[in-house]
Amino acid sequence: MGEDNRESPRIATNIEVRFREKSSFVRSYMLNVNKGGLFLRTERPLNIDAEVVMHVRLPDDQEIMTIEGRVVWTNAKSKAFPTGMGIQFTKIAPGHHDKINAFVEANRAEIQKLSVL
Numbered sequence: 001m002g003e004d005n006r007e008s009p010r011i012a013t014n015i016e017v018r019f020r021e022k023s024s025f026v027r028s029y030m031l032n033v034n035k036g037g038l039f040l041r042t043e044r045p046l047n048i049d050a051e052v053v054m055h056v057r058l059p060d061d062q063e064i065m066t067i068e069g070r071v072v073w074t075n076a077k078s079k080a081f082p083t084g085m086g087i088q089f090t091k092i093a094p095g096h097h098d099k100i101n102a103f104v105e106a107n108r109a110e111i112q113k114l115s116v117l
Contacts, residue, residue: 018055028084030056035101037069037088045074045085052087058103065096 015030017040028040046052050071057064068091077083092100 015056015058020053025055031082031084033100033104035097035104037072037086039082039084039086041082041084043083045076045083046071048072048074051090054087058099061099063099065093065099067092067096 015033017028017030017038018025019028019040020026026042028042030038031041032039040054048071052069052071054067054069055064056067067089069087069089071085072088073086075081075084089097089100
């Protein structure tokens with residue numbers, strides 16, 4: 001997915017995410033997020049179109065959000081980009097979607113502010 005195709009900018013993060021892989025949950029890290037999805041760093045990306053249930057807690061928020069998604073792209077081992085998978089949100093509670101949007105907007109403004117200096 002190219003940068004041109006995104007509806008909103010991606011925000012760099014390093015937030016822990018747990019997702020179900022077969023019969024157990026795996027701990028991974030969200031390296032970036034936008035209003036429609038996220039990228040998870042993982043040494044064993046799931047197959048394209050695999051359904052994913054993720055548990056996410058944003059910084060400074062005590063609530064653990066359960067978000068469902070679909071793997072839309074993967075990156076095998078590459079020196080240019082971390083190994084992992086891009087996940088598009090497919091089922092997210094409206095309040096959780098609002099939290100993600102607020103997180104993206106708040107961090108985008110901070111990044112833009114710092115880049116002016």
